[in-house]
Amino acid sequence: MNKLVKLYHTLGSPPSFYRIAGYFLTPLLLLALGLTAYGLVDGLFFAPIDYQQKDAYRIIFVHVPSAWMSMFIYAMMGIAAIMAFVWRMKVAEAVMMASAPIGAAFTVITLVTGMLWGKPMWGTYWDWDARMTSELILLFLYIGVMAMYAAFDDDPRKAARLTALVAIIGLVNLPIIHYSVEWWSSIHQKSSVKLTGSTGIKDWDMLRPLLVMAFATKFYYGYSMLHRARSYLLHTESQKQWAQAALGLDTPKKQNKEQSNG
């Protein structure tokens, strides 16, 4: 328990977070790249053809992992937002702001791959199906979070606190979206082709690349988020000594001052 508290405090302080996160960057990036390469090759060339959807289904190896990530990242962002707002943790702010663009990017990928897939499968790029709509709303939530932060370019602390509030409020919206989806589909019988559903995939050769890609995207998120969080911290703490040291501007000014004082 004590160790946990200590870890929390270590990670909570920007300089040590910056340092520790630095160690993880390269391994995470390598893992992400390697797994992606393997997953794509496996998925695009070796996984068996789907008897119904032919080769078009292979887009699933991009679509589904990014769909998962889009939601997972929002949850992470929401948790970071709560920590940022309640405890005013700078590191949590950094994690939150670093997550938003990545999450938005995955959401866009999901939407685009979904649309591309929809054309051959359903004969239309877009239909106002519950899942698509809620994904679109998720994109708006991300945009809202980023726009809120961007609007306060002068005062990063205030911007981060208000943005955290937005992200938290959006979090409340997640289950609502979920239930609205249920309600909605209970009203309208779907005119479109039903999504395969996770239980639909039984073939291990199909499932494997999917899982590999799911891990690859997680690692990528880890890498990209830590990277962004680090530069966020450097940017907002640029006045502090540790940041200047990290930037290689090893405070000759301060030494001068001390000398002149003495």
Place this chain on the structure above:
Amino acid sequence: MQQIELNNVVCQRRGEALFKPVSLTVGRGELAVIAGPNGSGKTTLLECLAGLAPFASGQCRYKQQNLASDWARESHYIGHKLANKAALTCLENLHFALTVSGHRIDENQLLDTLEAVGLAGYEYQLASELSAGQKKRLSLSRLLVMDAPFWLLDEPFVNLDHAGCEWLYQVLSEHIGQGGAVILTAHDQKKIHEMAHHHIELEPAS
């Protein structure tokens, strides 16, 4: 003791300290004047004092405690933004300020107050249609009816005419005489410096 104590406080804007640490204790019956060139941080200091922004460092205590609702209730702040509602008449503005801050209201007293600040005849004119000095007078009229002991005034003499300044001097000295306290900022008002018990000159941080 009912006094407000500033202990080595510093305010910041965009993450930079604005002035060297300032210490000040203002008790009942005292007047403090904050001076300093344009952009030295007078407004920012008053806003922090009014609780509208946090101090960057240092302690600020009222009645030996950190600033709390007590202080908010017993002080009244008039900044560069005058807090007049453009779409309400002078009378309605005053009426509203009183209601919101939970004071008993007596129409006659309100009319008398408006007359005292030189807005007789403008009771039913919209605040947006007043002249610059009249707007200032309207916001100052709140001081007279709100009976908060501590007044925080940001450049209260600006836009007032000669008579208005004289009147304000008198109001200030009466308020102090009756055990009130005032912290204000001003440029180049010799007379107020003569009246003041405390003089703060903000100096650039570095």
Place this chain on the structure above:
Amino acid sequence: MQQIELNNVVCQRRGEALFKPVSLTVGRGELAVIAGPNGSGKTTLLECLAGLAPFASGQCRYKQQNLASDWARESHYIGHKLANKAALTCLENLHFALTVSGHRIDENQLLDTLEAVGLAGYEYQLASELSAGQKKRLSLSRLLVMDAPFWLLDEPFVNLDHAGCEWLYQVLSEHIGQGGAVILTAHDQKKIHEMAHHHIELEPAS
């Protein structure tokens, strides 16, 4: 003669005359000060002079003609509204004012001007993030670069600190010395009255 002549002019608000008819002739090299208590109509008079509102009665002539584009080009008005764009930096504000009024632009001159008005170091700060006095200085900086001979200034000393006032006195007297002319309003500035060639005291209409 390049002079502006007011002949028994009256301004009105809500259909009522604000002051007794005023006559005034200001030629090159002269300074006129308009005084009067709050709400006496100084701002309204200046706005009419600036061509932003019509006079209720009387004649106003420039170069023996009714006010026209000549006058608009050769005079510059700074009112209570400072005409700074909140979303632009100081430098951009000045740049824009010059471009729009058709002046040649020299970046170095702009930087020098900002330094002269005491905004060195704030060139790239947004106008919305200046202090009250700095905002005033920014709008005054336009005077220096626009080279209009006639200046119409509504309470130009307000919000300036001591050094700023001194600087403005000097700018005004230099401008007059070089054959410019100034019409301004002010409360309680003895020094400006000493400098002035014309004193107008607005008196209530009835």
Place this chain on the structure above:
Amino acid sequence: MIGRYWAICQRDLLAAWRRKAGLYQPLVFQLLIVTLFPLGLGAGAQTLSKVAPALVWILALLGTLITLEHIFKDDFEDGSLAMYVRTDLSLPLVVLFKALGHWLMVGLPAVLFAPVVAVLLHLPESAYGVLMLSLLLATPIFSLMGAVGSALTLNLRSGGLLLSVLVMPLLAPILIFGAGAVLETSLDNSAKGHLLLLSGSLVLTLTLAPLAAAAAIKVNLE
């Protein structure tokens, strides 16, 4: 005590009334869109009545959205928000009453006006009751969530659009329930489930939105 909060709400209504504009214009705005839509559609009663529920709802939402910005912004700009914060009033309650003021000005008229729009758009008469009921439940949510958005974007010059972007995704589910309720009724199904969901959302927003908005105001005034 309540009187003091009520004074804030009353003052907003008075100011809106002064400007005249404030009161009847959201309605005229709605009416105009309702007129323009069939014009652009160039279609008969059939298509119209199909899109009617959606349109009535979008209208109510829009009418609210375009007026939200001012809930707190005006108070902030003229300094009166700083005044409220400095009284001993509870900030969440102030928010609640500001939202009430907004609802009385914009939401309530939209509810009362809905039947007119419904007639213009050939909505089946059986659905009028549910239409009004669902709007009555939803418009306060719009005002409350709007208050949160308005508090968040207080000191931004063109906060209006950012506000919409922030608030709309949160209001989308409300729209789904609401329009769904009307649609169900016009298809002779029960709309009970939808209405219950709306009530639930209302209760949730009533409790949470004032707190969130108050927090945003505090941060913004810092």
Place this chain on the structure above:
Amino acid sequence: MIGRYWAICQRDLLAAWRRKAGLYQPLVFQLLIVTLFPLGLGAGAQTLSKVAPALVWILALLGTLITLEHIFKDDFEDGSLAMYVRTDLSLPLVVLFKALGHWLMVGLPAVLFAPVVAVLLHLPESAYGVLMLSLLLATPIFSLMGAVGSALTLNLRSGGLLLSVLVMPLLAPILIFGAGAVLETSLDNSAKGHLLLLSGSLVLTLTLAPLAAAAAIKVNLE
């Protein structure tokens, strides 16, 4: 000389860019409404594609309407409008360039964005060309007429809605021509007549609107 007018337009764009919000939010707003409509509708591709032309047009109109207010109001409030009036710039040309700035910020993106909206609403692909062309002709009219409205309502606090009420009836015919053109095309008829009418209106507004707005500004500054 033109450079000076262009500076005004440029300055508006810069200020909008500074606020970030200004630029991409009208689009997001449109996208949001497009999302909300089908949500409320709960309907399939068929109904949607029928109402699509009307909806795209109403959206372009709305996006313009909600941003119109600021064309002149900001300049008026901070005193820079008084500055323009006092230079030797021709006021109608100033209006023209202010409208140009507004169009570049709001109208043009709406035009470029229209195909996306059209896809979302299942508009027949054959109609895309005419949709964009008609919007390209009409959005400048919106901005210009909007400038007139904005000039008329300069010094009203909540001018925004009054503005809409003033401007909408004038824009209704444009909407009818425009949506008509798209509708005709999607029914495989020629839209030439409609497009000609739109061009005519554009020429007319280009010449008259700046004069009207300049007159309104003069009156408002008095």
